[in-house]
């Protein structure tokens with residue numbers, strides 16, 4: 051069964067939609083004959099340009115939200131669109147902070163369940179979703195049984211983004227209805243943590259550190275190695291929780307999904323929630339002093355050793371190569 | 373200011389350290405064994421205890437939905453210092469999906485007339501991460517997810533909310549639903565005195581009918597999603613594991629050369 055219409059939440063990013071929205075637009079094209087997107091913010095025109103390139107024919111623009119959090123107004127606008135234009139067959143939502151908020155609110159508004167942590171979408175009779183469970187060792191396949199639209203929250207890097215060569219999408223205003231007290235939270239200020247070098251989820255080399263580094267100051271070794279390899283430094287949740295590095299460094303279930311050419315895990319045990327965020331890497335190198343650490347089960351090269359010895363030696367060796 | 377009611381949603385889950393088992397026919401997680409307090413929620417309990425001024429009459433109330441009248445996770449949170457608990461437990465709830473759970477929790481939370489509802493960003497075993505927002509929408513409340521800190525300022529909460537690039541300072545009037553990430557606070561260990569006191573703290577058990585909900589909205593009948601298959605994922609082919617004998621760094625350099633990263 052080919053679907054007729056799929057909507058994609060094109061969350062606005064730095065210029066155009068966030069990368070995962072492009073992955074979803076690409077996948078939506080293969081599922082349905084008509085792909086439309088929903089966006090918000092101050093630059094719907096650039097979102098419509100890029101979304102068109104990836105196959106959207108139309109972009110519904112919720113408009114500038116000022117200091118409002120997107121969850122309530124964007125879900126409200128989508129619910130109004132469903133009432134006015136009819137429901138799409140499916141709604142694909144990026145697994146981002148704001149995407150999850152929109153999905154949760156919309157699910158309650160439309161009284162439709164939401165399937166989260168989706169890593170695959172298969173049109174097979176009806177639309178089936180795939181989810182990685184047990185740390186990625188198993189694939190679970192699920193489907194909706196009730197009336198649509200299905201709401202799917204999809205993890206980054208589940209699909210490759212490929213442009214279709216389409217022209218800019220038509221922009222249609224879709225102002226949010228008044229959400230009353232549900233929309234009472236306001237953003238007072240934004241804080242951006244400066245990072246140099248490539249972005250963690252786009253870098254071709256990622257070097258991550260975990261609790262095995264034993265002290266916050268040793269994270270400098272991770273940064274130095276990442277820098278030498280023109281990569282990005284990452285982290286396990288344990289050291290993010292411990293306050294050694296900001297949350298934006300976290301790789302895994304609740305952090306970033308990365309798929310670099312090589313992922314170097316240093317002093318990371320390889321808990322299931324970490325593995326789901328990096329298991330798709332092309333090559334994995336692990337350094338851990340415990341030869342039974344689960345990280346070795348996914349490693350192409352595993353060094354059973356002490357990070358305090360191996361990392362400085364590795365840094366010296368790379369520097370010596372110039 | 374009037375005394376404040378702080379609700380903490382706490383999920384009771386099978387011990388994550390024990391191997392998970394799936395029911396062969398429904399492919400759902402087996403939850404028949406003993407359940408414990410989800411570690412993710414211990415952060416919410418701790419945050420609530422820190423925000424509530426018990427001298428001023430503030431109360432921390434736990435709300436949980438669990439099968440078989442399970443209370444062991446609730447007792448742990450009561451031992452940490454929460455005042456009382458509402459437990460929704462009913463045979464008709466078996467197989468309830470996330471939205472159904474949100475409807476049940478929302479109905480239970482409404483009875484407490486909370487000023488602040490705290491939940492975890494995501495649970496350890498379900499990790500849908502959408503449930504607290506569904507609760508907020510059902511209750512018509514604002515929500516702030518991914519909080520790394522919460523403070524109370526008169527009748528408002530101020531939250532530092534995690535973002536892709538850093539964090540946002542967000543303010544919301546109460547009542548509001550806030551979800552906390554792990555690591556925001558360090559959950560206390562229950563003291564012996566706390567454990568003893570928890571035994572006599574009130575746990576009110578409610579059924580679906582008590583909440584005025586229709587049984588068709590919950591359980592398997594209300595659930596509109598099903599698991600059709602669970603199979604093993606493609607596993608990575610075994611790599612080379614070597615013990616460092618001073619040559620570990622050189623091995624890595626050689627590997628990086630081989631894959632043309634350097």
Ligand SMILES: Cc1cc2nc3c(=O)[nH]c(=O)nc-3n(C[C@H](O)[C@H](O)[C@H](O)COP(=O)(O)OP(=O)(O)OC[C@H]3O[C@@H](n4cnc5c(N)ncnc54)[C@H](O)[C@@H]3O)c2cc1C
Nearest residue numbers: 260261262286287288302303304305317318319323339357
């Ligand atoms: C709902 C939920 C979501 C989660 N999301 C995430 C997530 O997104 N990302 C994430 O990473 N985790 C996540 N976790 C946490 C996860 O379960 C683990 O607790 C965490 O990944 C462990 O981090 P770690 O490997 O650094 O620490 P540990 O598990 O403590 O491992 C440290 C490792 O270092 C090794 N080591 C110690 N000393 C040395 C040395 N000198 N040299 C070499 N090796 C050494 C040890 O052998 C050990 O294997 C989540 C958990 C839950 C419940």
Ligand SMILES: Nc1ncnc2c1ncn2[C@@H]1O[C@H](COP(=O)(O)O)[C@@H](O)[C@H]1O
Nearest residue numbers: 382437491492494495498499500501503
């Ligand atoms: N059955 C439940 N009882 C109480 N709280 C719950 C329940 N299920 C989920 N929650 C709360 O909602 C959060 C997110 O859950 P989840 O949507 O499963 O990731 C949990 O961490 C809890 O705080």
